[in-house]
Amino acid sequence: MSTAHWSTMDTRIGPFTAVVADDGAVLASGWTGEVTELTTLIAPSLAPSELTEKRDLGAVSDAVRRYHAGEIGAVDDIVVRQKSGEFRERAWDALRTVKPGEPVSYAAYATLAGNPAAVRAAAAACAKNAAALFVPCHRVVRTGGALGGFRWGTDVKRWLLDHEAV
Structure with a gap:
């Protein structure tokens, strides 16, 4: 138990x-x-x-x-525990390396996660991330800088990105 x-x-x-x-x-x-x-x-x-x-x-x-x-x-140093498949777990770990104020595109995120061709799988890892903030999926944006989706709303995502901007 x-x-x-x-x-x-x-x-x-x-x-x-x-x-x-x-x-x-x-x-x-x-x-x-x-x-x-x-x-x-x-x-x-x-x-x-x-x-x-x-x-x-x-x-x-x-x-x-x-x-x-x-x-x-x-x-940054708070321990997070999530379970899924190998790629998704690696993708969540990669998210924790994305620096505040330096958002990455979904394509760049797929590369960070070890599979440049897995852009959709990287996006799915963001969508399935249970530990928002500690695993900063808000730091992934569309190519060209458009926000893309966020479970907690694009207004929250915009605030977070602005809050972290250097």
Whole structure:
């Protein structure tokens, strides 16, 4: 039996909720006040059997507050746990190497993930990313700079990119 904890906090762009395993790893996160929008994103093999609300998630809550206050690198060292196929997991790892203020195209992202021809698979990895912010899928844009999609809305994606712009 595994237990996870969740918390919602107010940010400058709306409520942000994170689901965190007992060991502190982020299982899911995003700009929503509804934890059920996140629990469905967690891979079945990682899904907790028990979920409890906590006012504060320690290092994760601290990192979210610091990020939204302008300390962009605050989320970089937070451990994330996601499961999927080999390419998708490699693609999520690659997302964590995309620097703030330097968004990449989906084609460049596919190359970072190890398969330049897998542009659609790279886009799907962004769409299936459960740990928004900590795995910064918002840093992937269309060729030419158009925003493309984002689970939490293009207004949130635009704010994040502007917030991170150097």
